[in-house]
Amino acid sequence: MKIAIICGSQRPRSQTAKVGHYLVNLLQAKDIETVLWDLGEAPLSHFDDTFWSEPQGALQQAWQPYREALTECDALIALTPDWHGMVPSVLKNFFLYCGTAETANKPGLIVSVSSASGGYLPVAELRISSSKNNRICWIPDHLVVRNVKQCFNAPEPGEEKDDQYIQARTLHSLRLLIEYAKALKLVRDSEVADYKTYPFGM
Template sequence: MKTLIISASQRADSQSSRIAGLLNTRYFNNSADLLDLAAKPLPEWDGTGFDRDDVKAVKARALAADALVLVVPEWNGMAPSAVKNFFLWCGAAELAHKPALLVGVSAGTGGAYVINEMRTSSYKNSRLLYLPEHLLMRDVENLWVNDTPTKSDTYLSERTRYAVNLLEAYAKALAPVRKQALETMGAFTNGMS
């Protein structure tokens, strides 16, 4: 399975980037493609520039993926604009009928608002299929940093393994569905609103 892990923070050296890297190391054996939006791989969307090499490169990475993991920080109860920008550039051609695991990141006890925001505002035209499971990485600065795991570290490690196993199962199961859906989509490339 080819997995694209997206660190959705536009802040350099973010906790989202750290968590994305740890997910890759611990749960994907460093085989996932890691896209860090803080590196500014995409220009701000303005409806033009589809022939740009940087845009083509990110779209190709999304297209090559069988599944996605989106590590999204909660900033003032909202997702950062960088992840919204990603969904303006990458749509159904790259993402339709692929499973995605949402990972909310919070410095405090939040993180749930970005899960809701991503579920309601990023799937319509991309046709990305979010798993019913998601992960919340709360008090993230203290998560997975000690040599001796805390109770929270252990729980989230086990929960993450469960969610990643589900993502892999969904990716395998949806492969023929994706093929059929793309072949028959025709004029219905956008979702209904």
Template structure:
């Protein structure tokens, strides 16, 4: 199973990147799982504009290889920080670039990041606004990593909260993979019709 992990922070040496790399390493230890790590640090993707529909050269070079990786992915993990109660612009731009070809009817786990006791707003925002045309399927579970500087810092938990989050992450990853197997069967069943209904309502 191929799982894409997105580091949704454009900041250098971000806590989101730390958590995303922790998850990536954990998945690489599991048999039968092939992670693809997509890092939005330093904003590697151009901002969306209509030239993407014309296959302009910049899109062929920058987005083409990523698009191919996403299309062959079975599931997704979006590690997203909360900036002023919002999802960062790099993440919103990513979803504008995606369509059902990359994400359609594939499960995703939301992991949000907060340096304090916040982190819930990005969960609500992603569930509300990022699935319409992509047809992405967010699983019911999500993970909020509060006080992130104190979490996922090594092989051994530093506190009971850290230990709990690691156990919860393990559960979420097992669940995501189960959804990935089930949704693969759904996509192969022929019931999905993106030709007649290319966009959501």
């Protein structure tokens, strides 16, 4: 099994990326292969319609490594900071690139990160607006990492109650994601989805 982890902060060396690397270590300890992209360190170019009109253009070439890796993945984890209650544009931009070949009928886990007590609104935004055409299947479970500066700073939970709770809850969510990945592979293998006839969601 292979899981992609997308760190959606626009800030280099972000708390979001810290959580992403923590998830990599957890998954690799379970013998699950991972690929991690930190969009704060290497953002994609702004998406525009040349992606379709220029099949060999700059945007297609930039997306090719992501396309190849995502196609091989069984699931995806999207991490977003809470910026004024919104998902940063760099992560929204990422999902504009995604198509059915990369993410359709694959489970996704949303992880929202807040330096204080926020974090829920970016979860709602991703559920509403990021899956229409690429058909990613966000699982019902999600994580909201509040007071993130006090969390995920060591492999084992510290004395902070927030850290103890979120580390335990993270293990639970990852176990669910793995089982969804196994189950949805059956849907993909069935080839029941006809995305040539119905390329766009309603």
